[in-house]
Amino acid sequence: MTMELKIFNTLDRKKIDFVPIDKNNIRVYACGPTVYDYAHVGNARMSIVCDLLIKVLRLIYDNVTYTSNITDIDDKIILAAKTQNVPIEKITNKFLKIYNQDMHSLGINKPDIQPRATEYIEEMIILVEKLIKNKNAYLSNNHVLFHVPSFSSYGCLSKRSKEEQISGSRVEVAPYKKYAGDFVLWKPSKQNEPGWNSPWGYGRPGWHLECSAMSESCLGLPFDIHAGGIDLTFPHHENEIAQSCSLNNEKDPKLFARYWFHNGFVLFNGEKMSKSLGNIQLVNELLKKYPSETIRLSLISSHYRQPLNWNKNLLQQSQATLNRFYRIFLNDENFDEYKYDIKDISDDIIESLLDDLNTPKALAVLNKLINDLSSKSNIKSKNLKKTIYSSSVFLGILKKNPSEWLGIGNKNSKNLNNIEELIEKRNNARINKNFALADDIRSKLNKMGIEIEDQNDRTIWRKIEKDNK
Ligand SMILES: [Zn+2]
Numbered sequence: 001m002t003m004e005l006k007i008f009n010t011l012d013r014k015k016i017d018f019v020p021i022d023k024n025n026i027r028v029y030a031c032g033p034t035v036y037d038y039a040h041v042g043n044a045r046m047s048i049v050c051d052l053l054i055k056v057l058r059l060i061y062d063n064v065t066y067t068s069n070i071t072d073i074d075d076k077i078i079l080a081a082k083t084q085n086v087p088i089e090k091i092t093n094k095f096l097k098i099y100n101q102d103m104h105s106l107g108i109n110k111p112d113i114q115p116r117a118t119e120y121i122e123e124m125i126i127l128v129e130k131l132i133k134n135k136n137a138y139l140s141n142n143h144v145l146f147h148v149p150s151f152s153s154y155g156c157l158s159k160r161s162k163e164e165q166i167s168g169s170r171v172e173v174a175p176y177k178k179y180a181g182d183f184v185l186w187k188p189s190k191q192n193e194p195g196w197n198s199p200w201g202y203g204r205p206g207w208h209l210e211c212s213a214m215s216e217s218c219l220g221l222p223f224d225i226h227a228g229g230i231d232l233t234f235p236h237h238e239n240e241i242a243q244s245c246s247l248n249n250e251k252d253p254k255l256f257a258r259y260w261f262h263n264g265f266v267l268f269n270g271e272k273m274s275k276s277l278g279n280i281q282l283v284n285e286l287l288k289k290y291p292s293e294t295i296r297l298s299l300i301s302s303h304y305r306q307p308l309n310w311n312k313n314l315l316q317q318s319q320a321t322l323n324r325f326y327r328i329f330l331n332d333e334n335f336d337e338y339k340y341d342i343k344d345i346s347d348d349i350i351e352s353l354l355d356d357l358n359t360p361k362a363l364a365v366l367n368k369l370i371n372d373l374s375s376k377s378n379i380k381s382k383n384l385k386k387t388i389y390s391s392s393v394f395l396g397i398l399k400k401n402p403s404e405w406l407g408i409g410n411k412n413s414k415n416l417n418n419i420e421e422l423i424e425k426r427n428n429a430r431i432n433k434n435f436a437l438a439d440d441i442r443s444k445l446n447k448m449g450i451e452i453e454d455q456n457d458r459t460i461w462r463k464i465e466k467d468n469k
Contacts, residue, residue, distance in 0.1 A: 001347050003060045005354050007053075007225075008305060009155055010233060010260035011253060011434060015356050020224055021258065024066040025225035026057055029215040029257070031232055032114070034071040035095040036080045039102050039301070040273065041281040041310050042266045044153045045338065048296065048396075049263045049304040049357070051108040052225050052465050055394070059342070068111040069211060069216040070096055072118050073204055073277035078193055088194050091322050092116075102283040105292045106299070107396040117210040121196045124205045124213045127247060128185045128198075136246040137185055141176035144186040144200055149179055153251045157260060158234035165234070168318055185209050206240035215257070230264050230305075232422040263304045269311045281310055291405070293397045294319045300359040300395065320453075321367075322397060323406070323462045328373055329389075329402040334382060342389035359395075366391055407449075407463040423459050426452075 005018040020026050030050045033043045050068065057064045071077075072092040081088040128144050131137035136150045136412055143164060148154050148165070155165060173180045184206035190193030195202045214224060221244065228237065237260065242429045244256040265272065268279045286295050297318040302308045329335050346369060369388050373381050392398035426441040445461070448462035452461045 001351065003350075003354065004058065005060060006263060006356050007259055008356050009258075010262050011454055015158070018224075018259065020061065021222060023061060024063055026061045027219040028054060028057070028064065028066045028225040028227060029211070029219055029223060030066070030068040030111070030226075031211055031228035031236065032068040032070050032075050032111075033099055035092045035099060036074070036077040037095060038282040038284045039099045040266075041268075041283065041286070042273065043099070043247075044103065044106060044108075044283050045266050045299055045304075045308060046108060046227070046229050046263055047103050047108050048299045050261075052300065052353070052359070052395075053225070053227070053261065053357060054109070056357065056419040059407065060352065065113065065219065066111045067113040067115065067215065069214045070099075070114060070211065072096070072116045073194060073210075074207060079193075090373070098169075098284065102287065106283070106285055107292065107294050107399070115214045115218055117205070117214070120210060120213045121205065123217050124209050125186075125196075125198050126244065127209065127213055128200075128205075130247050131243065133183065133245055134249060136242075138178065139200055140178070142188040142201055143174075143176060143184055145177060145182040146185050146239065146242060146246075147178060148181040148183070148242065151246050151251075153253055154181075154238065154242050154247065156253050157238050157241055160238075165238075175283065183208060183235065185243075186303075208213060208236055208391055209243060211236070211240050212243040212247070214285045215240075221248075221256055222255050223261045225261050227261040227263075230262040233262060246256060262309070264302075264307045266308045266310050268309075270309060270320075273310075286315075290315055291322075291400075293322055293399065296396050297322060301363065304357055320460065320462060325366075325370060325388075325392065325398055326400070326402040326405045326461065328370060329384070329398070330406060330408075332385070332402075334385075335402060338386060340393040341386075341390050342394070344386045345394050346387050346391045349391045349394070361396070362391075366395070419445065419448070419461060423452065423461060427459060 006015050007018050008015045014219055030046065033039060044138060050066070054064060054066045062415060063271070069190050073088070077088050077091055080091050084091070104110070131146065132139070132144065137144055137146050155161070162181075186198060186200055186205055188201055188203045191202070195204050215226070226237070241253045241256050245251060245253060248255070267273070268281055271277060271279060273280045283295070297420045298310070298314045299308070301314065346365060348365045352358045352365060355361070366388065369384060369391070373384055373388075376384055389398060422441050422445055426438045429435070429437040429441065442452060446464070449464050450461050451464045452459050
């Protein structure tokens with residue numbers, strides 16, 4: 001099998017072969033969270049998609065460096081600190097820790113480098129000085145602004161026209177701007193606000209600047225892949241390109257990052273998640289209600305570029321799918337012998353992932369392998385199970401003990417036999433049109449904490465979720 005990755009490059013607007021700058025040193029940067037609140041499903045989607053991309057890159061290349069930053073200085077953080085009357089570090093340290101814990105719970109590896117914006121202020125000041133010197137930036141009313149018309153490739157990533165760029169900023173144009181689309185590189189801080197001394201007075205960096213500083217410091221330019229949520233394409237990523245290219249008087253955006261990898265929105269019941277609608281789904285809350293693998297499977301169930309419609313149904317479906325996957329390993333005396341081995345991962349699954357990280361296709365292959373199990377002899381099925389096991393673990397699922405997952409203690413297989421027996425009895429009752437008995441058995445199972453669902457040719461069962469919110 002040829003191990004070649006294809007990815008959709010937002011810059012080219014198409015899926016293309018991934019050709020590394022240096023195959024012995026693959027470098028990826030992703031815009032990480034602003035740490036002033038709990039991480040939501042949107043943060044988790046970015047994180048999980050990038051983590052999977054890194055895992056796939058590591059199947060091909062030996063040396064992959066993944067940097068994802070932490071925004072720990074920002075107006076929203078300052079506001080939260082003011083409201084709670086605490087220093088900003090109190091907020092950022094707390095939520096960075098929670099973010100990392102929550103992502104860890106979802107089976108996401110920590111980035112190799114996780115730089116914090118406040119640790120790169122010096123680098124940012126140097127960049128601003130350089131941009132002023134290159135005549136790409138100017139000082140006005142104690143602000144340093146990037147002058148957008150000075151960078152002729154502006155709009156290359158988002159493909160927005162000049163008019164759209166300005167209307168996209170959606171804020172009243174500050175009178176000190178030369179051009180409506182100009183953006184802040186440095187702004188003044190009040191004495192009671194966090195800030196740093198700079199050649200332009202006490203102040204703090206604009207948000208876009210940090211990623212230009214940290215990506216260059218941590219990875220060097222150009223690097224291979226710049227990732228982030230699709231909502232960051234404009235203006236954030238467009239501004240990063242303008243800054244980083246202008247620093248070296250370059251116009252070609254590929255001299256900053258070669259590939260732009262963007263994941264789609266997460267919707268909640270078809271609506272955008274927002275604080276004002278009160279429908280933000282926090283990872284921390286979800287982890288109290290659902291097993292982490294259920295959340296993980298839900299997050300990778302859609303193709304990363306498509307919008308992901310988050311709702312209770314999706315979680316229940318993922319739960320049912322996982323129950324089915326786990327059930328094939330239940331009471332399998334060989335279970336403890338299954339070890340995760342890259343060599344055992346199904347070629348078809350790897351192929352799906354190499355094709356622009358097609359997780360729905362990979363999951364369909366996994367599903368098919370599980371269906372195939374029923375038609376194999378035992379000896380063959382052991383090999384097939386090995387494939388299913390390693391493929392699942394690569395995707396971050398089936399890492400738990402099957403009997404624990406299904407809520408059945410190892411020594412409690414009597415309970416399991418009982419369930420299977422009752423289901424069989426009920427199915428016979430239904431065949432004999434004895435629906436009263438069938439209903440009785442169903443309510444008996446419910447009392448045992450088991451819910452059942454009749455599908456075309458079989459009945460599946462699962463533990464009733466205690467918290468059904
Ligand atoms: Zn960024």
